[in-house]
Amino acid sequence: MSAHMTVQIRKLSTTDSDFAKQLSGVLAFEAREDESINTVVANVLNDVRENGDKAVLEYTKRFDRLALGSGAELEISREECEAALASLAPERRKALEVAAERVRIYHEHQKKSCGSDGYSFTDEDGTSLGQKVTPLDSVGIYVPGGKAAYPSSVLMNAIPAQVAGVKEIVMVVPTPDGARNELVLAAAALSGVTRVFTIGGAQAIGALAYGTETIPSVDKIVGPGNAYVAAAKRRVFGTVGIDMIAGPSEILVICDGKTNPDWIAMDLFSQAEHDEMAQSILICPDAAYLDQVNESIQKLLPNMIRKDIITTSLSKRAAMIHVKNMEEACEIANSIAPEHLEISAENPEKWEKLIRHAGSIFLGRFTSEALGDYCAGPNHVLPTSRTARFSSPLGVYDFQKRSSLICVSEKGAQTLGKIAVELATGEGLEAHAKSAGFRLKN
Amino acid sequence: MSAHMTVQIRKLSTTDSDFAKQLSGVLAFEAREDESINTVVANVLNDVRENGDKAVLEYTKRFDRLALGSGAELEISREECEAALASLAPERRKALEVAAERVRIYHEHQKKSCGSDGYSFTDEDGTSLGQKVTPLDSVGIYVPGGKAAYPSSVLMNAIPAQVAGVKEIVMVVPTPDGARNELVLAAAALSGVTRVFTIGGAQAIGALAYGTETIPSVDKIVGPGNAYVAAAKRRVFGTVGIDMIAGPSEILVICDGKTNPDWIAMDLFSQAEHDEMAQSILICPDAAYLDQVNESIQKLLPNMIRKDIITTSLSKRAAMIHVKNMEEACEIANSIAPEHLEISAENPEKWEKLIRHAGSIFLGRFTSEALGDYCAGPNHVLPTSRTARFSSPLGVYDFQKRSSLICVSEKGAQTLGKIAVELATGEGLEAHAKSAGFRLKN
Numbered sequence: 001m002s003a004h005m006t007v008q009i010r011k012l013s014t015t016d017s018d019f020a021k022q023l024s025g026v027l028a029f030e031a032r033e034d035e036s037i038n039t040v041v042a043n044v045l046n047d048v049r050e051n052g053d054k055a056v057l058e059y060t061k062r063f064d065r066l067a068l069g070s071g072a073e074l075e076i077s078r079e080e081c082e083a084a085l086a087s088l089a090p091e092r093r094k095a096l097e098v099a100a101e102r103v104r105i106y107h108e109h110q111k112k113s114c115g116s117d118g119y120s121f122t123d124e125d126g127t128s129l130g131q132k133v134t135p136l137d138s139v140g141i142y143v144p145g146g147k148a149a150y151p152s153s154v155l156m157n158a159i160p161a162q163v164a165g166v167k168e169i170v171m172v173v174p175t176p177d178g179a180r181n182e183l184v185l186a187a188a189a190l191s192g193v194t195r196v197f198t199i200g201g202a203q204a205i206g207a208l209a210y211g212t213e214t215i216p217s218v219d220k221i222v223g224p225g226n227a228y229v230a231a232a233k234r235r236v237f238g239t240v241g242i243d244m245i246a247g248p249s250e251i252l253v254i255c256d257g258k259t260n261p262d263w264i265a266m267d268l269f270s271q272a273e274h275d276e277m278a279q280s281i282l283i284c285p286d287a288a289y290l291d292q293v294n295e296s297i298q299k300l301l302p303n304m305i306r307k308d309i310i311t312t313s314l315s316k317r318a319a320m321i322h323v324k325n326m327e328e329a330c331e332i333a334n335s336i337a338p339e340h341l342e343i344s345a346e347n348p349e350k351w352e353k354l355i356r357h358a359g360s361i362f363l364g365r366f367t368s369e370a371l372g373d374y375c376a377g378p379n380h381v382l383p384t385s386r387t388a389r390f391s392s393p394l395g396v397y398d399f400q401k402r403s404s405l406i407c408v409s410e411k412g413a414q415t416l417g418k419i420a421v422e423l424a425t426g427e428g429l430e431a432h433a434k435s436a437g438f439r440l441k442n
Numbered sequence: 443m444s445a446h447m448t449v450q451i452r453k454l455s456t457t458d459s460d461f462a463k464q465l466s467g468v469l470a471f472e473a474r475e476d477e478s479i480n481t482v483v484a485n486v487l488n489d490v491r492e493n494g495d496k497a498v499l500e501y502t503k504r505f506d507r508l509a510l511g512s513g514a515e516l517e518i519s520r521e522e523c524e525a526a527l528a529s530l531a532p533e534r535r536k537a538l539e540v541a542a543e544r545v546r547i548y549h550e551h552q553k554k555s556c557g558s559d560g561y562s563f564t565d566e567d568g569t570s571l572g573q574k575v576t577p578l579d580s581v582g583i584y585v586p587g588g589k590a591a592y593p594s595s596v597l598m599n600a601i602p603a604q605v606a607g608v609k610e611i612v613m614v615v616p617t618p619d620g621a622r623n624e625l626v627l628a629a630a631a632l633s634g635v636t637r638v639f640t641i642g643g644a645q646a647i648g649a650l651a652y653g654t655e656t657i658p659s660v661d662k663i664v665g666p667g668n669a670y671v672a673a674a675k676r677r678v679f680g681t682v683g684i685d686m687i688a689g690p691s692e693i694l695v696i697c698d699g700k701t702n703p704d705w706i707a708m709d710l711f712s713q714a715e716h717d718e719m720a721q722s723i724l725i726c727p728d729a730a731y732l733d734q735v736n737e738s739i740q741k742l743l744p745n746m747i748r749k750d751i752i753t754t755s756l757s758k759r760a761a762m763i764h765v766k767n768m769e770e771a772c773e774i775a776n777s778i779a780p781e782h783l784e785i786s787a788e789n790p791e792k793w794e795k796l797i798r799h800a801g802s803i804f805l806g807r808f809t810s811e812a813l814g815d816y817c818a819g820p821n822h823v824l825p826t827s828r829t830a831r832f833s834s835p836l837g838v839y840d841f842q843k844r845s846s847l848i849c850v851s852e853k854g855a856q857t858l859g860k861i862a863v864e865l866a867t868g869e870g871l872e873a874h875a876k877s878a879g880f881r882l883k884n
Contacts, residue, residue: 095864106571113561113573115839121551129548129819131555134798136832150869183868219831234679238687241832245680263880269873305872348849356576360846366855366881367848370874374862377571378846389661390578390683392844397557402834403797404820407790407805408813420816422537426625427592430747431711432812438705439808 006298007314011290013322014332026319027336029247029277029385034227041202041231048206053213059203064145064176066198071214076185076196084185093186096151099375100190103155106377107163111396120405127412130405135165138216139399140208140240141193142223143184145174145200152373154187156380156394157223162192164399169193170218172208174200200225205232209240222381222394243394247385248277248317251369252338252358254329255293256345257286259365265296267342270370272313273306279317281336283329290320330354337388340369359388413439448740449756453732455764456774468761469778471689471719471827476669483644483673490648495655501645506587506618508640513656518627518638526627535628538593541817542632545597548819549605553838558606562847569854572847577607578683580658581841582650583635584665585626587616587642594815596629598822598836599665604634606841611635612660614650616642642667647674651682664823664836685836689827690719690759693811694780694800696771697735698787699728701807707738709784712812714755715748721759723778725771732762772796779830782811801830855881 012022047055053071060074061067068074085093120130141157143149154171161169171188173181175198188196197215199207205225211217220241221233233242251271255264268280284290297314301307323329330351333341337357345351348363355361359382362369373380381394408416417436424432454464489497495513502516503509510516527535562572583599585591596613603611613630615623617640630638639657641649647667653659662683663675675684693713697706710722726732739756743749765771772793775783779799787793790805797803801824804811815822823836850858859878866874 092864092868095861095868098861099865109561109563109571110573113559114557115555117555119551119555127818129551131552131820131835131837137798152865152869234676237676238827238829241829260880263877266873266877266880270871270877273871273873305870310873352847355845356579357843358845360848363847363849366852367850368855368862368877368881370862370866370877371850371855371858372846372848373874374865374878375858376569376848376850378573378848382846383843385680387680387683388843388845390843393573393846395573395844397839401799401825401830401832402837403800403830404802404814404824404835405794405805406802406809406814406818406820408809408818410808413808413810413813416813416817417810419537419540420810420812422534423541423594423816424812426534426537427594428747429712429715431708431715431752432815435705435708435712435810435812436816438702438708439810 007301007311009294009297009314010319011322012319014324014328023332026281026317027386037227037231041228041235044202045206045232045235048203048212049210056199056203056207056212056215059201060199063201064174066175066178071212074197074199074214076180076198078189081185081189081193081196084182085189087182088186096183096186096190099152100155100159100187102375102377103159104163107160107396111163114395114397116396116400118402123412125412125415126409127416128405128407131402132405133400133402136219136399136401137166138168138170138218139166140218140221141169141171142204142221142225142229143171143173144225145176145181149173149181149184151183151187152380153224154184154193155191158188158191158193160379160394160396161399164396166399168195168216168218170208170216171196172199172204174198174204202228202232205229205236209236220399222398243381243398244383244387244391248279249274250279250338250384251340251342252281252283252333252336253342253344254326254333254351255282255284255289256326257284257289258346259344261289261292261296262300263365263368264293264344265300267368268297268314268318269300269304269310270368271340272310272318273304276309276312277317278313280314281319281321283321283323283332285323285325285329287322290322294320326351327354333358337386339382339384339388340372342367342369357388359383359393414441449743449753451736451739451756452761453764454761456766456770465774468723468759469828479669479673483670483677486644487648487674487677490645490654491652498641498645498649498654498657501643502641505643506616508617508620513654516639516641516656518622518640523627523631523635523638526624527631529624530628538625538628538632541594542597542601542629544817544819545601546605549602549838553605556837556839558838558842560844565854567854567857568851569858570847570849573844574847575842575844578661578841578843579608580610580612580660581608582660582663583611583613584646584663584667584671585613585615586667587618587623591615591623591626593625593629594822595666596626596635597633600630600633600635602821602836602838603841606838608841610637610658610660612650612658613638614641614646616640616646644670644674647671647678651678662841664840685823685840686825686829686833690721691716692721692780692826693782693784694723694725694775694778695784695786696725696768696775696793697731698768699726699731700788701786703731703734703738704742705807705810706735706786707742709810710739710756710760711742711746711752712810713782714752714760715746718751718754719759720755722756723761723763725763725765725774727765727767727771729764732764736762768793769796775800779828781824781826781830782814784809784811799830801825801835856883
């Protein structure tokens with residue numbers, strides 16, 4: 001190991017007097033609200049809304065260097081996706097199929113358990129109350145193109161929609177210079193995608209939100225994208241539904257100090273290699289173990305293909321936190337509310353019970369976060385940047401919505417009517433009071 | 443009835459050749475994206491973030507004409523809320539208590555039925571997968587002040603949070619010129635609100651999102667507000683969760699032509715009286731019945747206290763739609779995706795089955811929408827402006843979040859590891875591959 005490959009990782013201890021301030025410095029991440037991006041995006045969205053295919057074709061030519069003659073040429077056929085799947089090496093095809101199957105099984109369990117059947121009950125007046133759950137009619141899935149084109153993202157976004165019962169699943173994926181990613185198309189063939197268009201950027205979000213002559217408008221848009229895509233999603237929110245706007249990926253590892261330190265080092269790398277802004281944090285009550293992981297990091301880093309990204313990410317955003325005990329580790333994890341939380345310890349269930357806020361919790365020494373990214377089954381689209389305090393992994397429930405059901409009996413209209421008249425009068429809403437009052441017998 | 447009280451309501455028929463275009467004209471509603479509002483709100487939010495209580499006190503003085511000496515004076519004590527409840531006339535207090543109780547019972551049924559227990563299952567390798575559901579730690583509830591101060595809103599926003607198990611429920615309500623609404627405070631006492639502050643506008647949203655010396659930051663902000671409040675919520679989304687940004691209220695009534703036309707006229711008024719931009723639409727297969735309802739409208743309108751608002755709303759935004767049959771009425775309802783849908787007909791369940799998109803469905807001639815607003819039990823916070831295509835009534839689920847649980851067995855790490863290595867290699871993510879690969883036995 002040469003000296004220049006050494007990466008400096010911040011070390012914190014909960015015994016430091018300014019620990020809280022240090023930790024908040026480590027976590028600080030401001031999603032830039034770039035006004036120039038906002039302006040570009042607003043113009044692109046307006047143009048797509050007004051000019052449809054013509055605008056989409058123009059932006060695709062300008063940004064993806066792909067000149068097409070008509071909207072119809074933007075579509076990739078089902079046959080081409082099937083052909084991409086058939087062309088994969090058998091090992092890879094098998095891996096993709098097993099992953100898709102496991103993701104499907106997990107989300108079928110979820111569908112059964114997340115209240116998809118709705119409910120109803122009847123009160124003593126014979127008034128029945130409840131809720132029904134229905135799938136969305138259509139969704140759009142944004143898949144980034146180029147170097148960050150991930151077939152696993154296609155599976156994770158499309159399969160829950162399919163399991164929910166969404167009839168139309170429209171995928172958009174930019175193909176810069178016309179280059180198509182076979183694995184991405186193969187994943188589309190496996191996961192219930194009904195139509196695929198080779199568009200990206202804010203123009204793709206606009207097309208899915210407003211519809212064009214060729215591209216159907218959808219009810220909700222999900223999937224990751226760059227700053228332009230994120231800004232466009234934020235703007236069309238309301239016209240269509242959107243998923244969370246994702247920040248950089250994060251992993252928090254709580255270790256009791258007895259897992260092979262090379263394993264933990266590599267788990268930290270697996271977040272760091274995503275992005276220079278990705279965040280990897282290790283918490284442990286054993287100071288000597290933190291040093292061992294640091295040694296593993298210095299040993300393993302020089303041979304990593306993406307060592308430059310890893311080095312930047314670790315030196316800018318990583319931290320090792322020495323704590324008094326595992327209980328304190330769990331408290332800190334709750335304050336961080338990480339996207340991914342590994343509990344690499346004996347009896348991990350004991351510590352899991354103390355965790356309130358985390359997107360996905362990986363329990364035990366064998367559960368590397370990477371298994372969750374690809375094939376364990378649970379969704380890898382998870383709340384980032386502390387949003388696990390109030391939001392959830394992408395799931396079947398994101399592709400369903402609920403309608404309340406109220407059927408008031410004649411008798412119920414008498415008892416409820418009097419209450420409504422009283423309260424509506426209190427709020428100064430006379431028509432509300434009369435609307436209930438008209439149904440009163442006397 | 444004097445001639446000048448006549449209100450003209452648009453009449454459409456599905457046999458009109460340009461029906462689709464006419465309908466889309468009726469529905470057209472563009473939430474104004476007022477840049478001047480955006481600029482003001484951005485400045486207020488930044489100021490609150492940087493200057494805390496000082497900024498909040500200054501804006502409260504400026505906008506609510508309420509000069510206070512310290513942050514502590516912004517708080518209304520639990521005792522004052524209890525005193526407000528005790529001071530209510532017995533009839534009104536009873537009505538509020540029964541409404542609160544019915545809302546609570548409904549949401550307790552919802553909690554049992556919406557997957558609050560999570561789930562887990564184990565695969566053939568002994569790997570266990572699942573999800574746990576936990577309440578949010580804290581939420582903020584925005585309650586508008588002044589003329590549109592609705593105690594029913596307090597119940598509808600706070601009770602589902604309380605049922606979900608949220609520990610800290612912080613209510614903010616502006617008190618212009620220091621005027622406090624006793625009914626609103628009484629509702630807070632009944633619905634599990636833990637703290638109340640007399641602040642409103644963008645400054646209240648900023649305080650709840652970022653926290654000040656006095657006002658605690660929360661994890662999610664819900665509740666209706668004016669354009670400044672809506673713009674502020676949109677901006678803090680990500681730092682905290684928010685509910686939907688509500689548009690004007692809407693009712694769609696499908697009637698088979700056999701309900702007392704006065705009842706239906708008053709149901710249409712009950713939306714129209716909310717707001718000049720509120721929308722009331724009646725669909726019926728019986729043209730003569732539409733005329734009868736129109737006559738009822740002309741007859742009843744002159745005596746309504748809020749007749750000016752109702753007249754403006756009905757003439758600007760209402761419509762009567764003549765359809766071929768009830769099936770066609772349901773199709774149109776799905777394309778409108780209304781906030782409130784009344785099915786005022788024989789065997790309403792038959793038609794309810796055809797409805798895919800609606801916030802709340804009111805079944806049968808006795809189920810006036812007003813009963814749902816106050817006391818039937820289901821939530822009155824509902825998706826507006828066609829967002830029922832992809833979103834749901836406010837519910838217990840909005841105050842919960844989910845965390846995935848993955849515990850891979852040693853055996854599972856072998857089978858899953860090989861798949862992850864294959865797919866990670868395909869995506870060019872070496873650290874992911876090695877992180878899984880390190881756990882392979884050979």
